[in-house]
Amino acid sequence: MRRSTQPSxxxxxxxxxxxxxxxxxxxxxxxxxxxxLVVSTAAKSRxxxxxxxxxxxxxxxxEACTNAIEAHDAKDEADRVRIRVDEDDARLVVTVQDQGPxxxxxxxxxxxxxxxPDRLNFERGLGIPIIRNLVDEVTFTSDSxxxxxxxxxxxxxxxxxxxxDAVELEEFNEMDLEAAWDDEVAP
Amino acid sequence: xxxxxEVDEGRSPFVVVAVRxxxxxxxxxxxxEKLVELASQGAQQVVVDLEGVEFLDSTxxxxxxxxxxxxxxxxxxxxxxxxxxxILKVFEITGLNRAFTIHETVDAAVAG
Numbered sequence: 001m002r003r004s005t006q007p008s009x010x011x012x013x014x015x016x017x018x019x020x021x022x023x024x025x026x027x028x029x030x031x032x033x034x035x036x037l038v039v040s041t042a043a044k045s046r047x048x049x050x051x052x053x054x055x056x057x058x059x060x061x062x063e064a065c066t067n068a069i070e071a072h073d074a075k076d077e078a079d080r081v082r083i084r085v086d087e088d089d090a091r092l093v094v095t096v097q098d099q100g101p102x103x104x105x106x107x108x109x110x111x112x113x114x115x116x117p118d119r120l121n122f123e124r125g126l127g128i129p130i131i132r133n134l135v136d137e138v139t140f141t142s143d144s145x146x147x148x149x150x151x152x153x154x155x156x157x158x159x160x161x162x163x164x165d166a167v168e169l170e171e172f173n174e175m176d177l178e179a180a181w182d183d184e185v186a187p
Numbered sequence: 188x189x190x191x192x193e194v195d196e197g198r199s200p201f202v203v204v205a206v207r208x209x210x211x212x213x214x215x216x217x218x219x220e221k222l223v224e225l226a227s228q229g230a231q232q233v234v235v236d237l238e239g240v241e242f243l244d245s246t247x248x249x250x251x252x253x254x255x256x257x258x259x260x261x262x263x264x265x266x267x268x269x270x271x272x273x274i275l276k277v278f279e280i281t282g283l284n285r286a287f288t289i290h291e292t293v294d295a296a297v298a299g
Binding site: 052063 | 213244277
């Protein structure tokens with residue numbers, strides 16, 4: 001099932017993007033592990049990626065989701081963090097969109113050099129440098145309606161047809177994640 | 188996803204904290220609480236064994252930095268045991284491999 005009809009942040013960077021996955025999670029910490037599992041499965045099934053590149057993407061996604069959840073700060077239970085995976089022949093694009101208050105990119109703190117003892121004063125704020133290091137391209141757009149992180153990996157599609165992982169992914173796309181969570185996990 | 192934390196206080200003066208599972212925004216608070224608890228109980232030399240960790244992101248790094256600063260403020264220290272390339276990479280790309288002493292085995296860590 002393709003969902004190319006809705007506009008996506010990936011439209012700005014891919015010429016004819018195809019939607020691989022859409023996932024909405026409540027802005028709560030326990031859902032980040034689910035997002036990592038689903039997106040890494042999507043990447044492995046759709047693209048020809050070495051294991052260490054999948055691990056890099058998984059870490060970058062975790063950082064983006066963590067920032068998104070912290071931006072929400074549990075303000076509104078109805079809010080969602082929207083995660084999309086899109087692709088074309090050359091690239092995989094993962095976007096994480098929150099509905100938080102946004103931030104001014106120019107006001108991000110600059111970390112001291114790693115040899116500077118003051119570096120240890122930065123227990124937080126390591127996420128964005130990590131993302132920049134792990135993906136081929138990343139853009140941040142932010143305004144009062146929220147922040148979107150667009151992460152791009154240059155990688156060819158996987159050879160062959162849909163793998164078993166991809167079939168599972170199609171089924172996952174049909175699930176209502178929160179309902180499944182409530183049924184299986186919540187007391 | 189639960190985080191496994193086992194504390195071995197039998198290698199005095201070192202306290203060895205073995206961590207298992209994924210350390211992220213959901214699970215890192217559990218590790219933070221344990222490190223704070225150990226420091227408040229008088230532990231000074233803490234070794235965090237990351238060999239059982241499958242995933243660690245900046246939230247986990249933040250907890251380890253916080254633990255190290257807390258212990259150094261008490262004239263102690265926090266060192267790490269890690270040989271997994273994927274976990275070591277997180278320290279390397281943030282430059283924190285130079286801030287922490289990272290050992291290959293718990294035996295090497297408690298040998299000082």
